[in-house]
Amino acid sequence: MTDLLTGPDTLPQERRLVTEVPGPRSRELGARRAATVSSAVGSTLPVYVERAGGGVLVDVDGNSFIDLGSGIAVTGVGNAAPAVVAAVQEQVAAFTHTCFMVAPYEGYVAVCEELARLTPGDHEKRSALFNSGAEAVENAVKVARHATGRQAVVVFDHAYHGRTNLTMALTAKNMPYKHGFGPFAGEVYRVPMSYPFRDPEGMTGEQAAARALALVETQVGAGNVAAVLIEPIQGEGGFVVPAPGFLPALADWCRRSGAVFIADEIQTGFCRTGDWFACEHEQVVPDLVTTAKGIAGGLPLAGLTGRADLMDACHTGGLGGTYGGNPVACAAALATIRTMRERELAGAARALEAAMLPRLRGLQERSGAVGDVRGRGAMLAVELVRPGTTEPDAELTARISKACHAQGVVTLTAGTFGNVLRFLPPLVIGQELLGEALDVLDAAFDEHAPAR
Known part of the structure; x- marks a missing residue:
């Protein structure tokens, strides 16, 4: 019987060294x-x-x-998963590209429907599709700034959000991501992350959030904050898991202050942490969620999903890109999501x-x-x-x-x-x-x- 995950000509699932490394x-x-x-x-x-x-x-x-790497959390369903391969082959034979902004197609819409079903919260949602996680993050910031009329973006120590100019500013680590590549985008403010291994002993998530938010209120001003952007579990920063209560406290502050709470679920999303999304662990419902990596079984696709009022706040044509939501990548994503659900x-x-x-x-x-x-x-x-x-x-x-x-x-x-x-x-x-x-x-x- 054909294995639904690895195909009829399954590679032997074994470690085997026949030459020195590299050969x-x-x-x-x-x-x-x-x-x-x-x-x-x-x-x-x-x-x-x-x-x-x-x-x-x-x-x-x-x-x-x-x-033990999955292409950095991309091939959760396995590499060349048969359902993904079949969907890609069928779509390639039909058409490879029209640009959704020129001549749209069902696959893009179907992926957005799945994102509305799967991401946290039962509110009305809208999505836009892109190529990479960095693009999704950049567009999340664009939406938050446009919808709120504010400019400041709050990020955290140890964060990683991408390699474009804005996302380098959002990213904490200098080498190799930022060194020599400035100047970077402005109105980005960094505050301490909840890092239980390195925080003072006994610090709770609520206390860590209060520490961070006190800096925001005194050094940025709550009324100036367009968005608070955070990875629910930090990726490149070292898989830092914040103490319980940290994420809910940030989300509550955003609701009170009128800021947009953005969850960067690019590495944590699509079943990676034992839920479809890591925010679900503490029942946190973000205003905007960015996705990529595990969404499409290895093909380049990213998404930005959020509250309908936020995602529809931008003018028509304000979001998009030539390859965003490519039909082949969308076909792969639908097959990947189906495999995750069925298995x-x-x-x-x-x-x-x-x-x-x-x-x-x-x-x-x-x-x-x-x-x-x-x-x-x-x-x-x-x-x-x-x-x-x-x-x-x-x-x-x-x-x-x-x-x-x-x-x-x-x-x-x-x-x-x-x-x-x-x-x-x-x-x-x-x-x-x-x-x-x-x-x-x-x-x-x-x-x-x-x-x-």
């Missing part, structure tokens, strides 16, 4: 790359992928890697959390280098520090990640200080394959990290 074909491609691709574009792995499916990536030398992948994310957290906490118990274990669903992380301190250890983090790569496991790093190992397995990964990847991680810690 000869990957090294050859690396040389070609060096001659033609800008050195400003980086890559985590030194290998070149030929095929991928389920929970594995296969490189041009035949090495099979267990994927109950939010529940799969919770099962992955149940399998991974005990293993990661076991690492913390035996290694003095693990300062914190955190995350939710299939979005988990460990923060590495020098034993007995909270001093970040970025060098050890990089060493352990590279050791995993050499043994056939794709891991990613993150964090303002570069000291977080983050895990984003496909929601369809098998438990046996996941267990083997965690065995490799254990071995890398045993080799490189000090024991207690």
Whole structure:
């Protein structure tokens, strides 16, 4: 029987190393790359992928890697999921592009209907589609400013929102995202995030929110704030999970002050955290939600969804873009959402959390280098520090990640200080394959990290 997730010619779901890493074909491609691709574009792995499916990536030398990255939370339904492939093939055969702003088509409308159903809240909603998460965020700010007549945007320490000029201003981390690329867009104000591992001991979410909002009120002025923009769980910032009560307190303040509460669910959305959206964990209903990454099974698509009065406040033609809501990407998104619903992948994310957290906490118990274990669903992380301190250890983090790569496991790093190992397995990964990847991680810690 054909597997609905990985197809009739399923790639063997195994870790297999047949050459050194990188192998000869990957090294050859690396040389070609060096001659033609800008050195400003980086890559985590030194290998070149030929095929991928389920929970594995296969490189041009035949090495099979267990994927704990999902292309940075994109391929939640697995790579080349058959339902997505079939939908894309059918749409490509019909037409590839008309531009929705010129000659519209049903797929765009259907994706917006799904976003209205799935995003938090039962209020009347509208959506607009774009290509990337950064575009969705930029347009969320445009909508908030237009609808409120205000300019100030409040963001948080450790935030990541994109690489365009405005989203670089919204992003906290300098290297590699902002260094040398200024000047940046104005009227952006940064306040402290709730970061339980690094906050004063015992600080509650409500107290952390009060700390942040006091700065907003004294240094910005509540009446000047167009929007408060936050990732419900921070991504590139290190999978920082705010203390309970932090997000609801921010949302309540926005309602009282007339500001727009924007949830950046680009990395957390589409079942990644065990709910369709991370805001649901505390029943927070944002005014605007940005989405991308996991929405379309690997094709470039992003969405901005929100209250109808906000989304309809802009003049006709004020939102859009040549490729936004491309028909092929919309077909992929509809197939991806259908797969997530049919296979109950939010529940799969919770099962992955149940399998991974005990293993990661076991690492913390035996290694003095693990300062914190955190995350939710299939979005988990460990923060590495020098034993007995909270001093970040970025060098050890990089060493352990590279050791995993050499043994056939794709891991990613993150964090303002570069000291977080983050895990984003496909929601369809098998438990046996996941267990083997965690065995490799254990071995890398045993080799490189000090024991207690």
